[in-house]
Structure formats: structure tokens, C-alpha cells
Amino acid sequence: xxxxxSAVFLLVACALPALAQNSSIPPxxxxxxxxxxxxxxxxxxxxxxxxxxxxxxVARAIGDALFLRVEAIEGFGGFPLNxxxxxxxxxxxxTNTCDVFMGVSVSPNxxxxxxxxxxxxxxxxxxxxxxxxxxxxxxxxxxxxxxxxTAMASMGEMNYITWAQxxxxxxxxxxxxxxxxxxxxxxxLDGSIAGMILWQPALARILxxxxxxxxxxxxxxxxxxSSETRVGALVSSRNSFLRxxxxxxxxxxxxxxxxxxxxxxxxxxxRAGE
Amino acid sequence: MKTLIKSLLMATAAFAVISAPALAQNTREYSxVTDEMLANPPAEDWLSFRxxxxxxxxxxxxxINKDTVDDLELAWAWPMAEAGIQETxxxxxxGILFLQTNNNIVEALDAKTGDRIxxxxxxxxxxxxxxxxxxxxxxxxxxxxxxxxxxxxxxTVDAKIVVLNALDGKVVWEKQVLDYNKGYSYTVGPxxxxxxxxxxxxxxxxxxxxxxCYILAHDFETGEELWRFNTINDPDNPEQQAxxxxxxxxxxxxxxxxxxxxxxxxxxTTFWGIGxxxxxxELIRGSGDGSVLYTxxxxxxxxxxxxxxxxYQHLPRDNWDLDSPFERxxxxxxxDGEVKKMLVTVAGKNGIAxxxxxxxxxxxxxxxxxxxxxxxxxxPDGTVHINEDLVAKAVGEEHLVCASVSGGKLWxxxxxxxxxxxxxxxxxxxxxxxxxxxxxxxxxxxVGAMKFGPRVLPEGVTEAGLVQAIAVTPTSGxxxxxxxxxxxxxxxxxxxxxxxxxxxxxxxxxKAWDQxxxxxxxxxxxxxxxxxxxxTYAVDGEQYLVVxxxxxxxxxxxxxxxxxxxxxxxxxxxxxxxxLPSK
Numbered sequence: 001x002x003x004x005x006s007a008v009f010l011l012v013a014c015a016l017p018a019l020a021q022n023s024s025i026p027p028x029x030x031x032x033x034x035x036x037x038x039x040x041x042x043x044x045x046x047x048x049x050x051x052x053x054x055x056x057x058v059a060r061a062i063g064d065a066l067f068l069r070v071e072a073i074e075g076f077g078g079f080p081l082n083x084x085x086x087x088x089x090x091x092x093x094x095t096n097t098c099d100v101f102m103g104v105s106v107s108p109n110x111x112x113x114x115x116x117x118x119x120x121x122x123x124x125x126x127x128x129x130x131x132x133x134x135x136x137x138x139x140x141x142x143x144x145x146x147x148x149x150t151a152m153a154s155m156g157e158m159n160y161i162t163w164a165q166x167x168x169x170x171x172x173x174x175x176x177x178x179x180x181x182x183x184x185x186x187x188x189l190d191g192s193i194a195g196m197i198l199w200q201p202a203l204a205r206i207l208x209x210x211x212x213x214x215x216x217x218x219x220x221x222x223x224x225x226s227s228e229t230r231v232g233a234l235v236s237s238r239n240s241f242l243r244x245x246x247x248x249x250x251x252x253x254x255x256x257x258x259x260x261x262x263x264x265x266x267x268x269x270x271r272a273g274e
Numbered sequence: 275m276k277t278l279i280k281s282l283l284m285a286t287a288a289f290a291v292i293s294a295p296a297l298a299q300n301t302r303e304y305s306x307v308t309d310e311m312l313a314n315p316p317a318e319d320w321l322s323f324r325x326x327x328x329x330x331x332x333x334x335x336x337x338i339n340k341d342t343v344d345d346l347e348l349a350w351a352w353p354m355a356e357a358g359i360q361e362t363x364x365x366x367x368x369g370i371l372f373l374q375t376n377n378n379i380v381e382a383l384d385a386k387t388g389d390r391i392x393x394x395x396x397x398x399x400x401x402x403x404x405x406x407x408x409x410x411x412x413x414x415x416x417x418x419x420x421x422x423x424x425x426x427x428x429x430t431v432d433a434k435i436v437v438l439n440a441l442d443g444k445v446v447w448e449k450q451v452l453d454y455n456k457g458y459s460y461t462v463g464p465x466x467x468x469x470x471x472x473x474x475x476x477x478x479x480x481x482x483x484x485x486x487c488y489i490l491a492h493d494f495e496t497g498e499e500l501w502r503f504n505t506i507n508d509p510d511n512p513e514q515q516a517x518x519x520x521x522x523x524x525x526x527x528x529x530x531x532x533x534x535x536x537x538x539x540x541x542x543t544t545f546w547g548i549g550x551x552x553x554x555x556e557l558i559r560g561s562g563d564g565s566v567l568y569t570x571x572x573x574x575x576x577x578x579x580x581x582x583x584x585x586y587q588h589l590p591r592d593n594w595d596l597d598s599p600f601e602r603x604x605x606x607x608x609x610d611g612e613v614k615k616m617l618v619t620v621a622g623k624n625g626i627a628x629x630x631x632x633x634x635x636x637x638x639x640x641x642x643x644x645x646x647x648x649x650x651x652x653x654p655d656g657t658v659h660i661n662e663d664l665v666a667k668a669v670g671e672e673h674l675v676c677a678s679v680s681g682g683k684l685w686x687x688x689x690x691x692x693x694x695x696x697x698x699x700x701x702x703x704x705x706x707x708x709x710x711x712x713x714x715x716x717x718x719x720x721v722g723a724m725k726f727g728p729r730v731l732p733e734g735v736t737e738a739g740l741v742q743a744i745a746v747t748p749t750s751g752x753x754x755x756x757x758x759x760x761x762x763x764x765x766x767x768x769x770x771x772x773x774x775x776x777x778x779x780x781x782x783x784x785k786a787w788d789q790x791x792x793x794x795x796x797x798x799x800x801x802x803x804x805x806x807x808x809x810t811y812a813v814d815g816e817q818y819l820v821v822x823x824x825x826x827x828x829x830x831x832x833x834x835x836x837x838x839x840x841x842x843x844x845x846x847x848x849x850x851x852x853x854l855p856s857k
Contacts, residue, residue: 026413026825026845028357088410147520152481153558158669158712161557165668175560176525177553179481183524 025088031096040069041242044098047074051125051201051231054266055103058122061258062100062233065249073097087113094236100246101234107155117237121230122250123259125270127156129221130203131195132188138220139195144173146194149184152177156197159227181206185213197221199229204267230274302391304368304441306423309468313539317771318812320366322534323417323463324687325809328604329536331689332769333810337817338854339772343786343796346852349818350388354847355379355395360824361685363417363463363766363807364849370440371811371820373849374418374463378430382443386813388851392443396430399454411459411476414827416685417534417807422466422494429460429473435492449497451475451490456482465544467537467577469494472544474531478506479552487529489546489573491580501580505529505548505568508582519562527552527559529569533599533685538615538632542577545604545632547621549597554724555710556593557666565590570598570622574635584635588621588628589649590658593665594675594708595724596648598622601687604632607695607748614748618690620699624648625682627697627744627751641751643683643742644701645676645732666710676705678729680831686777687807690746691769694789696754698775700763701740704729704832729832738762738835739779743792755792760836764826765804776819778804780829781839784821784850802846803829819852 043059045052056072063070075093094101094116104112106121129139136142150157157177164172176193178184185206187193206213232250235243250273253259259272307321315321317334324331338346354360358376365372371385378396383389398412412431420427425446426438436448451473452458457480464473471492478487485507491500507523508514518526528551535546551569553559559566570589573582588598598621605616617632624646629638637656651659664673677683681702688699707727731738739759744751759779767777769789774796778784780803786796806822824847833841 026357026359027843028845029413152553153712155712157558162669165557174520176521177558177560178525179484179527183484 025092029092040071041099042071042073042097044073044075044093044101046103049103050199050205051103051266051268054123054201054262054268055231057262057265058253058259059100059102061253061262062246062249065252066245075101090234091115094234099235099239099242104232104234105155106230106232112234115237116234117243118234119232119243120247120250121232121274122254123263123270123272124228124230124274125200125268126226126228127151127154127159127197127221128200128203128218129195129197130188130216130218132215132217133194134217136195136219138222140223142173142194144170147174147176147192149176149178149187149193149196151181151184151196151198151202152179154199155229156199156227160197160224163224182210185210185216188216189213195219200269201266208267228270302368302370302441304370304424307367307421308423309539312422312467319368320364320809320811321421322365322465323363323420323807324534324601324603324689327465327467327537327539329534329601329687330603330605330692330769331601331687331766331807332691334771335810335812335817336771336773337812338770338810338819339774340788340795342854343772343774345854346796346798346819347855349851349853351848351850352383352388354824354849355381355393357845357847358413358415358825359827360805360822360845360847361414361416362805362822364809364820364822365419365421366809366811366820367421367440369813372419372421372426372440374415374428375847376415377412378415378418378428380419380426380428380438380443382440385811385818394428394438394443394445396428396436398430398432411461414461416462416532418460418463420464420466420471427464427466427471427494429463431459431461433458433460433475433477435464435471435473435497437494437497447497449492451492451499452488456480458483462532462534465534465537466494467539467544468542470500470577472535472577474535474546476530476532478530479527483527485523485526487531489531489535489575489580491577503573503575503580503582505531505573506551508568511567511582514567517565517567519560519564521559521561525560530597531599532597533601533687536602536604537577538604541633543574543583543632544577545572545574545602545617547572547599547602547619549599550592550595554593554595555666556591557669557710563591566592570596572602572617572619572621572630572635574632586628586630586635586637586656588626588658589624589660591660591665594648595679595726596623596675596677596682600683600685603688603690603697605690605746607746609748616746616748618697618746618751620683620688620701623679623682623684624677625701627699629746629748629751638748639750641744641753643699643744644703644740645705645735646682647676669710669712672707672709674705675708676732677702678704678706679708679726680704680729680828684828686763686828687766689767689769689775691775691789693771693773694743694754695746696789697744697746697751698767698769698787698789699742699744700765700767700777701742702762702828702832703732703735703738703740704835705732706730728834731835736760738832741767741775741777741787741792743789757787757792757794761839762828762832762835764828765822766807768808768810770810776808776810776821778808778821778823780826780833780836780841782823782842784808798852800850801848802826802842802844816853816856821850821852823848823850
């Protein structure tokens with residue numbers, strides 16, 4: 001199995017974009033060579049990923065399932081809120097370095113190009129509403145005069161905006177976008193905002209790192225419908241064999257409870273697979 | 275691979291810095307560049323990004339003119355030290371040509387022979403291996419240097435000011451201005467006035483830079499910070515605060531001043547253009563129908579205090595990433611014995627030209643150039659009305675917006691000729707769809723809140739390129755001539771006392787137009803799209819024309835509009851220097 005995979009990698013690992021001045025990346029930036037993967041795969045991670053440690057564990061589990069050594073590579077980070085140049089760097093990383101990129105959002109609005117394919121999701125996690133006030137049990141309990149924070153550009157934020165746009169103005173909460181979740185937490189704790197809508201793994205990280213955040217509670221987001229993000233990995237579209245193998249490995253580790261165990265290990269609330 | 279390149283660069287840097295003095299053994303004389311020279315440069319020099327403090331992009335040299343331009347021949351050429359997107363502005367003084375390229379490499383070349391005098395390679399920190407946005411910014415460094423006294427002042431991608439000796443490239447001092455770990459990064463250079471280095475930071479759309487985007491002044495001798503002006507948080511102006519609705523400063527982004535400002539020594543005022551707000555869509559940023567000051571504005575600052583004198587907003591309530599940071603040109607015209615002091619600009623990507631009274635900021639006139647549909651009208655008092663039909667009311671709501679996110683107008687600067695009293699502007703006809711769309715890449719993370727479609731030509735338009743000459747008066751801007759072409763202009767333009775305008779396009783052609791008529795009187799095909807900022811200078815009584823070429827985003831982003839013109843595979847970042855035959 002291992003030898004067969006290696007041979008296939010040799011044949012298909014090269015997924016170069018067209019080398020002309022028709023993209024925003026100078027062609028000199030691309031490696032015009034195939035990677036010799038041997039019995040390992042290069043697995044990249046966004047260093048700012050909210051579920052980085054979880055994704056690293058999942059990558060190791062996928063590697064084990066495929067009898068491949070996982071070479072973990074810290075990917076990129078530090079992008080603007082508008083995503084400028086992000087896809088340039090995804091293209092560069094996937095062409096030059098990464099066989100697989102972990103922790104990718106599996107959604108209809110995925111910004112990645114057709115050159116790359118997203119695997120099936122290995123986990124699904126909800127967006128949650130966290131508050132400090134013990135009297136509130138649901139979003140509807142929060143006075144409309146108070147403000148909410150949302151994780152900038154997240155599916156949870158989109159969900160809230162879509163709901164809010166359907167309500168009369170006096171029935172909405174004023175919402176402020178945050179890219180820094182630590183700052184958003186501080187603002188919940190100091191009362192500047194009543195609560196925050198963010199991805200549960202992000203909240204888990206805050207709860208694990210900030211003792212002062214222990215007072216935060218997750219309450220029902222009603223009347224705003226709940227939302228969630230599915231998490232998968234990115235592979236080259238040309239490497240359909242690798243994608244199929246990884247999909248099969250994900251299926252296997254979802255079925256055998258590996259993912260569920262990792263979700264519990266990291267203190268996440270969500271589910272394995274879709 | 276990147277790590278390897280970085281290691282090689284570091285090794286080379288050490289070598290280059292050490293070897294510089296040996297290479298600089300010469301008897302060159304270098305006269306200090308003074309404020310007076312920067313305001314009124316000697317004809318033979320090109321001392322700053324657009325030639326002079328007024329940003330006119332005009333040279334008083336006239337040996338190369340309508341009668342002689344056809345005789346131009348190649349004097350020398352030089353490959354740039356680094357790949358990447360090519361937006362350089364060569365500067366020339368006392369026979370030395372200073373060339374900055376991506377990754378903050380600066381080279382000094384003999385302007386007559388093209389021989390290298392010294393090379394400075396800025397040592398970037400190791401961290402960018404995982405800070406891809408900074409690496410990306412390093413590949414698109416614009417006009418990053420200024421000349422002052424006997425020094426070269428460089429701004430860097432890791433948010434430093436570095437002062438070099440002009441004659442040997444040795445570092446005199448360097449200062450970490452802002453924290454690049456937060457995302458701050460210089461992409462344009464400074465101006466230096468009255469011993470103050472005035473610079474503008476970029477990276478103001480990154481999570482860590484929330485609430486602060488700055489124009490700063492530092493002491494030229496010591497690097498001490500003298501003042502800073504925050505383009506998105508002005509506590510002295512309640513109107514500015516109210517314009518963001520209920521959004522407090524810590525939740526504001528954008529306002530990047532990413533084109534070098536101009537300066538009026540008479541009033542000790544510096545003028546800068548400011549970019550778009552972040553996030554792009556008001557639906558996401560939460561600012562309601564507020565105008566989100568000072569985004570998309572011209573701001574006039576007192577150079578001694580950094581205090582705002584006035585502002586004028588060219589595009590309030592931007593929802594489409596149509597920044598307005600481009601060149602602010604200072605123009606004086608005498609009318610009935612009275613000197614009218616104007617600021618003229620095609621401020622933003624939508625290509626609308628404005629004339630302002632630069633002493634008061636009062637609106638004088640405007641003129642549309644390329645197809646645009648975001649501004650529906652401008653009142654006599656200068657109030658700009660936007661097309662509210664193009665403001666998305668729901669996530670995913672898509673609109674076709676003209677001009678496109680890459681212009682219309684972009685960084686390529688226009689020039690003003692006192693000979694013809696006309697402003698020559700390189701432009702592109704383009705539109706794209708825009709929709710506020712949450713687009714996570716890594717799950718749960720903030721990386722995108724807007725989806726742009728590809729750049730397309732406006733309906734009924736077949737020529738992407740436009741160079742427009744705008745006749746400027748204190749009361750109007752009117753079309754003097756239009757030059758339309760299939761390929762898009764990809765360089766800034768240069769006007770000269772020889773009656774010519776020089777510039778170039780995606781088809782690799784550098785051209786000279788007759789300032790009066792728009793007729794192309796000279797054209798030369800080079801190795802790559804024409805880029806950067808063409809300049810001219812003189813050595814030993816001979817006039818030279820320097821033309822940068824190389825990798826061009828402006829070409830690649832609309833290449834589908836001229837498929838018959840193949841773009842090169844390589845970057846080819848170079849400068850080509852032309853002159854007339856020696857007599």
C-alpha cells in the first residue's frame with residue numbers, strides 16, 4: 001500500500017498553475033518540479049487556525065490510517081479581513097509544499113479555486129452565543145439596547161446578519177465585528193457588549209487559556225437559528241487518488257470513534273463527520 | 275523553499291553590506307538634497323517619487339522632444355535584483371540612479387553607464403515564513419525610497435524606516451516604527467520635509483491592526499517620532515467619530531494611505547489620499563449608512579503638529595473596495611493676476627477627477643473619465659452621492675460595479691504639465707461583480723467578507739486602455755484628448771518640457787504621446803509590461819529616459835480583455851535607459 005501510494009504521488013503530485021503573467025503571482029515563485037513524497041505526506045496548517053491542535057491530531061490519525069508518515073508544516077497566516085492575497089498564498093503553498101491543507105471550512109462559499117478540492121468533512125462544530133450575565137438563558141432575554149459581538153466574516157456572523165436584516169430595526173441587536181476573539185471576550189466581561197457569537201472551538205480555546213473567562217456561559221441563540229461549520233481538508237484537484245484515499249481514511253476514523261475521541265479530548269462540542 | 279530563499283537572501287545580504295564600501299571606492303561628489311531642491315528640483319535630477327513635492331510628475335528637460343524622440347536609442351539596461359510585482363520609482367541625483375525593488379533591495383547605479391555602485395539588501399525577519407501576507411506585501415513594494423541631504427530613506431515591509439548613506443549604502447540608523455507582528459507593513463515610501471520623515475503605514479485591514487492606521491512624522495536625524503495621525507480615529511473631530519455609526523475605534527479597519535503624499539512648503543501642509551474602509555461592506559462592518567471618515571478622502575495635515583487642516587471625502591460610504599488613495603497633485607494657475615492654488619487628483623478607483631482649493635479643501639469641480647456607476651452625482655458644494663442601489667442589503671446580494679476593484683484608476687500615477695495645463699491619467703475600463711459573502715478558508719476564521727467577480731469590460735466597450743488628458747482650470751476639468759487601446763496602461767506617466775508624455779502598457783510598449791494632441795510619436799516594445807514610474811534625467815548635458823518593466827498585476831487582472839496580446843512567462847523586472855545619440 002505504502003509503495004503504491006508513493007508511486008502515485010510521484011506521478012500526480014505536480015499541480016502547477018499556468019506559468020504566464022495571467023495570475024497575481026509571479027511565475028518565479030512556483031516550484032516547477034514534482035515533490036518526491038516517498039512514504040510521507042506534507043500536511044499544512046494555518047498557524048492562526050482556531051482548531052489547530054485538533055486538526056494536527058486528525059492529520060496524524062489520517063496518516064496512520066493510510067500508513068503514511070505525516071510531515072506537519074506550519075502554513076501561513078496574518079491575512080487581511082478581506083482575504084486579499086490569501087488565495088495567492090494558498091495556491092503557492094499547495095503547489096510548492098503541501099499535499100494536504102487541514103482545517104478548511106467545507107461550505108458552499110469556499111473561496112478556493114477549482115485547482116483544489118475539499119475532502120469530506122471530518123468534524124462539524126457549532127457557532128455558539130456566550131454571555132457572562134447569569135440571568136440570560138437565550139438571546140431573546142438580552143435587551144435590544146445591548147450590543148453583540150460576532151466573529152468577523154464567520155458563518156455565525158453571516159447567520160446573524162441574515163436574521164437581523166429580516167427584522168424591524170428596533171427588533172435587532174446592534175452587532176460589532178471582532179477579528180480578535182480575546183478582545184471580544186474582554187468586552188463581554190467588561191460589559192461593553194452583552195454577548196458574543198463565535199465558533200465553539202474558538203470559545204474552547206479561550207476557556208482553556210483565560211481563567212477570567214470561566215464565568216462565560218453558552219446560551220440558546222434563539223430567536224436566531226443555529227449555525228455550524230464543517231471542517232475538512234484541501235487537496236489538489238489533479239490528485240484524485242489522494243483525495244479518494246483521504247476521504248476513505250476520514251470515513252474510517254469517523255466510524256471507529258477516533259474523531260469523537262479527539263473532539264472530547266479538546267473540549268469541543270460538535271460531532272464527527274457531517 | 276521560502277526558507278531556503280530567505281537563508282540565501284540573508285547570506286547575500288551580509289555579503290552585500292560588507293562588500294559595499296569596496297565597490298563604492300570612487301571620487302563621486304554628492305551634493306546634499308535640500309528642501310529647496312525637492313520643491314524646485316534641478317532639471318537634471320529626479321529627486322522624488324513624482325519628481326518634486328508637488329507630485330506633478332513633470333520634468334523641465336526638453337532635449338528629448340517631438341522632433342528628436344524618434345532618435346532615442348538604448349543606453350543601458352539593468353535587471354532588478356528581485357522578482358515580484360513591479361512598481362518601482364527610480365530616483366536620480368548627481369549622476370546616481372537609486373533603484374528600489376521588492377523585498378526592500380536598494381541599488382545605486384551610475385546613471386550614465388548603468389554600472390552598480392552599491393546594493394543594500396534589507397534583512398527581513400525570519401517570521402515571515404509563516405506570515406504569508408507580509409511575504410505577499412514584500413513582493414509588491416512600491417516607490418519605497420526618498421532622497422534627503424546625503425541619505426536615502428527607505429521604508430520596509432517589516433514596518434521599519436532605514437536611513438542609508440547615499441554614497442555607499444551603509445545603514446546610518448533604522449527604526450522599528452510599528453509592530454509587523456500585528457500586520458503593519460510599509461508598501462510606499464516617505465517624503466522628507468524640514469527634517470521630518472513623513473510616512474504612511476499599510477496593513478490596516480489585518481485583524482491585529484484594528485483601530486489604527488497612521489501617517490507619521492519622524493525626526494530625520496534621530497528617528498524620534500514627532501507625531502502620528504490616525505486616519506480612522508480622530509478624537510478631535512466628533513463628525514469623524516459619528517461617521518462610523520456605533521462602531522468604536524477598536525472595531526474599525528482600513529483607511530490605508532498607500533500612495534506617497536505631496537507637500538506645499540508655503541503653507542507647510544502635506545496632502546495624502548486615504549484608502550477604503552474595512553470590512554468593505556457596511557453590512558459586515560456595522561457602520562450603517564455612515565460615511566466612515568476619513569476613508570476615501572484627501573486629508574491636509576500641518577507638518578509641524580500633524581493636526582488636520584481640512585479633509586474632503588471623494589467617496590463616502592464605500593461598499594465596493596474602491597479606494598481613493600492615489601496621487602494628489604499640487605497645481606498653481608494664475609487667473610486675472612491671482613494665483614489659484616489647487617489640488618488635482620483622480621483620487622480613486624472609480625476614476626473621477628477632482629479639483630480642490632488646497633488652502634481650504636473646498637470642492638471646485640469634478641470630471642468623470644472611465645465608466646463608473648457608484649457615484650450618481652456631486653452637488654455644487656462637493657457633496658458626493660452614491661448609488662444606493664449598489665449597496666448590498668443581504669449577504670450574498672451581488673451587483674455589477676464599475677469601475678472594478680483594480681480600477682478604473684490604480685497606483686499608476688498621472689502627471690501634470692504646466693506647458694499645456696493638462697493632467698494626463700492612465701486608466702482602465704473595467705467592471706466586476708461584488709457581493710458581501712462570508713468566505714471562511716480555515717474553519718471559523720476571518721479571512722474574507724467580500725466576493726469579487728473577474729474584471730470585465732463595460733458593456734459596449736472593446737478597448738480596456740485609456741490615457742486621458744484633462745485640461746485643468748480653477749473652475750473645470752475637461753477632456754483635452756483620449757487615447758484608447760486594447761491593452762491597458764500598466765505604468766505611471768511622465769510629462770516633460772519636451773512636449774511629451776511617456777508611459778506604457780500591458781503589450782510591452784513604451785510610448786510617447788504629443789501632449790497637445792495625444793498622437794503617439796514614439797513607441798518601443800520591451801521585454802515585459804511597462805511598469806513603475808518612468809523618469810528622466812540628464813548627465814553631462816545628455817537627457818536620459820528610464821523605463822521600468824516587469825511583472826504587472828494590472829496586466830494580468832484584465833488580460834482576458836486583450837487575448838490577442840500574450841503576456842510573457844517570466845517577470846523580467848528590469849529598467850531600460852534610453853538617450854539620444856551622442857553628437
